[in-house]
Amino acid sequence: MQLDNNMRSKEDYLKALKDGRKVYYRGKLVEDITSHPILRIAALHAAKLYEYQDRLYEDSKLGKISKFFKVPKSPQDLLDRHKLIYDLTLYCNGIFNISQAIGSDALFALMITARQVDKKYGTDYYKRVEKYFEEVAKQDLTLATAQTDVKGDRSKRPSEQVDPDMYVRIVDVRSDGIVVKGAKAHTTQSAVSDEIIVIPTRAMRENDKDYAIAFAIPTNTQGLKMYTRPIDEIEGNTSAILSKKDYELETLTVFDNVFIPWDRVFLFKEYDHAGTLAMLFATYHRFTALSYRAATINLFLGSSRLISKLNGIENEKHVRDDIVDIILYKEILRSTAIAAAVNPVFLEEIALPNPIFTNVGKLYSNMHFHDVVKDLIDIAGGIIATMPSEEDLKSEEGSTIIKYLRGAVSGEERVKGLKLVKELAASPITGYLLTGMIHAEGSIEASKIELFRSYNYNEAENLIKKILE
Known part of the structure; x- marks a missing residue:
């Protein structure tokens, strides 16, 4: 399928990033993220969305829009969404492209919650969400979602914090909108997104009502500041291959008295619905996680197969066991x-x-990713942690080093595979992936709580009652 000429292009997207947004990297304000030697890679990764051929569909109301903005109304719609996320991840070299996935996850959750709040309180949130959704879909925008507050003292609720800004909160109410202050942590691809959707991170009580807010703003909104994590997977690994092609950044996203017009406010102090919105978003986003992670694991499966052959051990029992373990995970x-x-x-x-x-799939994913890393390390061997540097390999002594790094193939061929395996299993990106696979899209504890809370125990409990009667 060819992309419609009237749809947004990669060039349109990259040009839109030059809008005066406040992005900081290693202590410096970034003037143009598209020309920054490191951060531009995240922008180019996001831009691959607009190069992906099979991403558009004809909506009966909105015309041709991204498939990410197709509101799921049936099992088939969800199956199609799973395939879209899986296939786009493969297209981006196994690295999730969050550009429209996480924002649409939030929009679907907002649509449901807005209707529920409107029915209870007579508000007009659904009209606001629908209007915003149509604008975003027609303009083919990229979206980040900021959910996780910095939280401060985890033993205290939002309204109990010593510093009230540990959760994003309302600090002023005006005739034309509200003013908010606070910060959200690890907001993925925020610095290279057109818009940021903000939603609650947890259930709220009446005392927390100033924190029960949801809204959307352009990324260049005055008072919004983004502090980007260090991209150690590139700067800390000179032999990196994958990360020089694709990675996603995160920011500490600070709202310093940011003004939000009323038409972009989707929850305003309805504290009894904050938890519902947080849970609905988490469910959509964990489904997204299952879809992209299943594709990402092909990096580990493919690398395991490659390095086992380069090492000459592809037929060994322990290798077979390790690879089957990765297949099981995927x-x-x-x-x-x-x-x-x-x-x-x-x-x-x-x-x-x-x-x-x-939540069953997401919990399994959280709890067993380290086994996948272990399996790859087991097959590759310790050389991935101790091999000489990229600078050594390119030096006058490089030929000597490569001579002694041969396996079942030449040293040159084996070194290519070892670089990628090192990046995946023994470099800064390994720690990043381990942390992300445990905490991204909800921690182990978050999935356990939701699974325990929402599971229907009737079948099991009734069986035991029948036996004991």
């Missing part, structure tokens, strides 16, 4: 995503991925 994620899509829950006529299957 296919459990994909299976639970499919099961969640086929058995959705319908809320306000919108299909929500089955929360049980979604």
